[in-house]
Amino acid sequence: MKKVTLFLAAAAVLASCNREIGDDLTNGPNQKSTNTVHFSQSDLDGQLIPMSQSFNISSKAAAQLNYTYRAYAEPVSFGTWDHDGDNGTVTPEVPLNLAASAIFSVNDMVFVTWHMTDGPLAAGASSPLGGSITAYKQTGIGQYTFMDRVDFTDADYHELYVYQNTSSGHYEVFAVGQRNVQSSGYLLAGHNGAVVTRVDYDYLNDEFWEPGVTELPLPGVSANDIVAGASNYYVITGNGNGGSGGGIYEMDRNLAQVKKFNSTINDGIALEIDKTWSNSSHSYIYALDRQGTSKFRIHYLHTDNTGPSGITTWASDLNFVSDYNTGALGGINYERGDLTWAQRSGWGSSNPADSLIASFGYYGIYSAGNGVGGMNHLKDLGPCLSTEFDEGLNVLYYADGDDGVSVLAMAGFNGGALINTYDVIGQFVPPTGGAFPSTFLVKELTVYQSRNIAMATGDAGVYFMQRNKF
Numbered sequence: 001m002k003k004v005t006l007f008l009a010a011a012a013v014l015a016s017c018n019r020e021i022g023d024d025l026t027n028g029p030n031q032k033s034t035n036t037v038h039f040s041q042s043d044l045d046g047q048l049i050p051m052s053q054s055f056n057i058s059s060k061a062a063a064q065l066n067y068t069y070r071a072y073a074e075p076v077s078f079g080t081w082d083h084d085g086d087n088g089t090v091t092p093e094v095p096l097n098l099a100a101s102a103i104f105s106v107n108d109m110v111f112v113t114w115h116m117t118d119g120p121l122a123a124g125a126s127s128p129l130g131g132s133i134t135a136y137k138q139t140g141i142g143q144y145t146f147m148d149r150v151d152f153t154d155a156d157y158h159e160l161y162v163y164q165n166t167s168s169g170h171y172e173v174f175a176v177g178q179r180n181v182q183s184s185g186y187l188l189a190g191h192n193g194a195v196v197t198r199v200d201y202d203y204l205n206d207e208f209w210e211p212g213v214t215e216l217p218l219p220g221v222s223a224n225d226i227v228a229g230a231s232n233y234y235v236i237t238g239n240g241n242g243g244s245g246g247g248i249y250e251m252d253r254n255l256a257q258v259k260k261f262n263s264t265i266n267d268g269i270a271l272e273i274d275k276t277w278s279n280s281s282h283s284y285i286y287a288l289d290r291q292g293t294s295k296f297r298i299h300y301l302h303t304d305n306t307g308p309s310g311i312t313t314w315a316s317d318l319n320f321v322s323d324y325n326t327g328a329l330g331g332i333n334y335e336r337g338d339l340t341w342a343q344r345s346g347w348g349s350s351n352p353a354d355s356l357i358a359s360f361g362y363y364g365i366y367s368a369g370n371g372v373g374g375m376n377h378l379k380d381l382g383p384c385l386s387t388e389f390d391e392g393l394n395v396l397y398y399a400d401g402d403d404g405v406s407v408l409a410m411a412g413f414n415g416g417a418l419i420n421t422y423d424v425i426g427q428f429v430p431p432t433g434g435a436f437p438s439t440f441l442v443k444e445l446t447v448y449q450s451r452n453i454a455m456a457t458g459d460a461g462v463y464f465m466q467r468n469k470f
Contacts, residue, residue: 057426190219229283236268
């Protein structure tokens with residue numbers, strides 16, 4: 001009963017916690033607006049390097065796959081950073097490079113979130129935090145331009161989602177992560193840093209609109225993923241190590257308030273939409289949750305906003321799909337997991353047992369399966385931080401930690417008689433040359449406009465690639 005009271009109190013306060021930059025209203029004497037830093041185009045010159053390096057994947061598959069690196073974005077830097085809090089009196093301060101944590105593509109744009117820390121900080125988030133969102137544009141065949149950047153001096157961001165608003169001429173960029181609670185001063189029951197932030201990118205003038213930044217705090221330590229479904233947004237929270245206090249929250253595009261929530265999630269990791277069955281009125285949303293140090297769980301909720309209130313209906317208790325008991329999970333604390341819908345939108349009815357792929361760090365990837373212990377192990381090629389399905393090619397890209405990216409055949413891949421589903425076709429070859437980092441730890445990648453790929457590689461930056469025609 002105490003837990004219910006806590007979240008009821010949290011829901012009552014959430015609606016009043018939202019605020020915009022420049023708004024002097026506060027929710028408590030210490031609450032402060034999100035701190036942002038603006039950049040001009042001249043500030044970004046020289047931070048994107050054109051490339052033309054090709055490699056091919058030619059294993060036992062009938063079709064040879066060829067890829068070309070087209071551009072490299074250097075890690076963004078906070079300039080000199082007082083990392084030890086001594087104002088430079090003892091240790092000389094040095095530029096702090098941020099790590100590319102998540103990547104999202106829409107039309108000819110690629111947006112990237114960057115963060116200072118490796119994962120959610122402990123409850124309270126009193127240590128320094130810092131993040132950035134960058135925007136890159138494909139301006140020709142294999143040509144990219146670094147368009148704009150906005151920094152947040154007291155918040156890390158771990159995932160993002162982008163919506164194109166054709167009426168306003170803006171891309172609405174939603175980033176989720178963790179903000180320093182001492183600097184925000186939010187008075188919200190159960191809040192330990194979790195936030196969702198919206199900043200619009202004006203695609204007519206190609207710039208972020210910092211004065212319109214909007215932020216909504218949530219109960220929990222860190223917001224770890226966000227998806228759009230049935231005209232609303234859904235955010236999952238967790239603490240990164242299997243502890244309790246996570247949840248799923250539904251909100252509108254304006255981040256005016258939390259419309260619905262579910263607090264049965266332990267440590268929320270990832271969300272995914274059933275891409276074969278989703279529209280402006282209905283959607284199936286899957287959630288990956290970690291319980292303690294030994295178990296992963298998958299839930300789903302069905303959203304329906306066709307009722308007179310316009311608020312979606314979904315069960316107060318999440319629907320259980322399957323789980324998997326791995327034993328000790330210590331190796332993936334504070335690192336990401338992922339859910340990927342690996343089925344073409346035109347392939348017919350949804351089937352999570354066959355189409356929903358979960359990645360569990362050191363444990364590889366699993367299909368959702370059904371019921372208790374129902375997840376099915378598919379592949380373990382090393383620490384899998386995320387996956388991405390290429391509908392045009394019918395392959396799954398497996399972000400394989402320090403080994404880069406492995407390419408797996410999926411149902412429908414034209415590989416010939418010797419290729420089976422989930423067979424490894426090959427691996428991406430890292431770029432060579434003195435200008436590029438020696439590390440190739442791919443955290444997340446996105447496939448867009450059929451043959452383009454962008455990869456976030458942590459503190460090694462971002463690579464833009466093109467899959468060549470056969």
